[in-house]
Amino acid sequence: MIRTRVKICGLTRVSDVEAAVAAGADALGFVFYPPSPRAVTPEQAARLCAKLPPFVSAVGLFVDAAPEGVRATLDQVPLDLLQFHGDEAPDYCASFGRRWIKALRMRPGVDLMAERARYAGGAGLLLDAYDPARAGGTGQCFDWDRIPPEIASSVVLAGGLDANNVAEAVERVRPYGVDVSGGVEAAKGIKDQDRINAFMQGVRDGDTRR
Numbered sequence: 001m002i003r004t005r006v007k008i009c010g011l012t013r014v015s016d017v018e019a020a021v022a023a024g025a026d027a028l029g030f031v032f033y034p035p036s037p038r039a040v041t042p043e044q045a046a047r048l049c050a051k052l053p054p055f056v057s058a059v060g061l062f063v064d065a066a067p068e069g070v071r072a073t074l075d076q077v078p079l080d081l082l083q084f085h086g087d088e089a090p091d092y093c094a095s096f097g098r099r100w101i102k103a104l105r106m107r108p109g110v111d112l113m114a115e116r117a118r119y120a121g122g123a124g125l126l127l128d129a130y131d132p133a134r135a136g137g138t139g140q141c142f143d144w145d146r147i148p149p150e151i152a153s154s155v156v157l158a159g160g161l162d163a164n165n166v167a168e169a170v171e172r173v174r175p176y177g178v179d180v181s182g183g184v185e186a187a188k189g190i191k192d193q194d195r196i197n198a199f200m201q202g203v204r205d206g207d208t209r210r
């Protein structure tokens, strides 16, 4: 059975990090985008990462950040992977000497095959809903049928996932991984252990059907 990887994003509290790890998350996301209600400082993120087990990855999320800001964050936080969620160019993404993924917001008309070729130097693509007013973390789904079947197994699916829809998402899309933020929260930036556990159960249910 294929095991869909899970990233839980937007962690701001040690207790939420512990709950996500205990539930079996593969990766934890830390938002370095000040306008987000889930934003953390490098100092906070360093504390949150301090007790991560060896096989759980720390992912840093940036949105069109100044390169010196990304570098300063990397000096303080042991990030395993960078997630670029804005309009960053491939050369920018590759300039930090760290593994990275590119988030693509599913704008009308986006050509995923062309974008995949454009960002081929990265570790993968994350697909999120498009909202012209917000950079991400919108809690909205997009039409999963827009994902070309030939790339589905390599993408991370995001956008509006929660315990109620993630099993269907995994079964239908068959992605490499899923990413969730709002769907496991009690309030913005405050995760809920029961929702995390229910989400993980949904992923496993989807895995048994994919």
Ligand SMILES: O=C(O)c1ccccc1N[C@@H]1O[C@H](COP(=O)(O)O)[C@@H](O)[C@H]1O
Binding pocket: 009, 010, 029, 031, 033, 036, 037, 038, 061, 063, 085, 126, 128, 135, 136, 137, 138, 139, 140, 158, 159, 160, 161, 179, 180, 181, 182, 183
């Ligand atoms: O979480 C945020 O606040 C955020 C801000 C700016 C860009 C991306 C953000 N989060 C990412 O958005 C997607 C979907 O989140 P949700 O599950 O719909 O709430 C996910 O990749 C988060 O990492």
